[in-house]
Amino acid sequence: MTDTPSSFSSVPAYAVVVPTIGRPCLADCLRALAAATGHPPTEVVVVDDRPAPAGELPLEAAGVLRGRLRTLRSGGRGPAAARNTGWRTVTAPWTVFLDDDVQVLPDWSRLLAEDLAGADGATGGIQGRLCVPLPADRRPTDWERGTAGLERAAWATADMAYRTAALAQVHGFDERFPRAFREDADLALRVRDAGWTLRRGRRTTRHPVRPADRWVSVRTQRGNADDALMTRLHGRDWWIRAGAPRGRLARHALVTAGALVAAGCAAAGRPRAAGAAAALWALGTAEFALARIAPGPRTAREITTMLATSVVIPPLAIRHWADGLIRHRGAAPLGGTR
Missing domain, CATH: 3.90.550.10 (Spore Coat Polysaccharide Biosynthesis Protein SpsA; Chain A)
Structure with a gap:
């Protein structure tokens, strides 16, 4: 200096x-x-x-x-x-x-x-x-x-x-x-x-x-609650105005819905519907995992980490998003006008 x-x-x-x-x-x-x-x-x-x-x-x-x-x-x-x-x-x-x-x-x-x-x-x-x-x-x-x-x-x-x-x-x-x-x-x-x-x-x-560690991507899903708060504070188009990437929340919701519907149909004795929903879940999970594996080093550790976390991330992301919407309902932005 x-x-x-x-x-x-x-x-x-x-x-x-x-x-x-x-x-x-x-x-x-x-x-x-x-x-x-x-x-x-x-x-x-x-x-x-x-x-x-x-x-x-x-x-x-x-x-x-x-x-x-x-x-x-x-x-x-x-x-x-x-x-x-x-x-x-x-x-x-x-x-x-x-x-x-x-x-x-x-x-x-x-x-x-x-x-x-x-x-x-x-x-x-x-x-x-x-x-x-x-x-x-x-x-x-x-x-x-x-x-x-x-x-x-x-x-x-x-x-x-x-x-x-x-x-x-x-x-x-x-x-x-x-x-x-x-x-x-x-x-x-x-x-x-x-x-x-x-x-x-x-x-x-x-x-x-x-x-x-290998589970860091799972812990970062807590940020979906902060995305929910941003929506409450700044509206649904905040992604565009803030220059932020949209992310995969919509796909995570679809994959999670497939898992829930598969479980519900299986419990109700509807095997065909359960199989179709399970296939949707499997395809969505596989697509997510491959999208993360393909550009990476493709070592055994990285591949197994991506497979395991790709199963866990979608439902966790939706859970944190929902928690954020509930916790921050009625939230108003800080600050005034110039």
């Missing part, structure tokens, strides 16, 4: 907010931020979101930024609440959110300065570009491909700069989103509805694929 040069004297100041649950990758995040040259942040706010913090965070990795770093605690309430805890203490005109598992590139601060300097008065947010490194010697796994999808994600807070005034106007992140999923899309829609514009910047941040 270097001190702000004269060429950056007219660039707006910014603070960096990093929510964390104490993962080891935080050290790499802080180390990369300290190594970036050009236009350093006025402060770095690390928000410790561990419910019961045990052990110290690797703050010394911040190096030359250590004197500008402070920590807050948010009590394990999720990334939306952690980011709110951080940005609400910021006095700089811009707040840049980074996830603790990303690593900014060496020219990140300089390019961020250019992004901020080029923002007109209507610009409420500027997204950084994400780069997900994938294995060069084999095809990526299902989990790796899913992470790589972040390169195309709109308004992802893995690296997202917001005008602090815009955050205040719309009351920040909606803490009804408990996971690192859809809370960024919800915020972006509310910021735009308030009259601000959002755009993509030139800076790039590296987002490695974090280690995960």
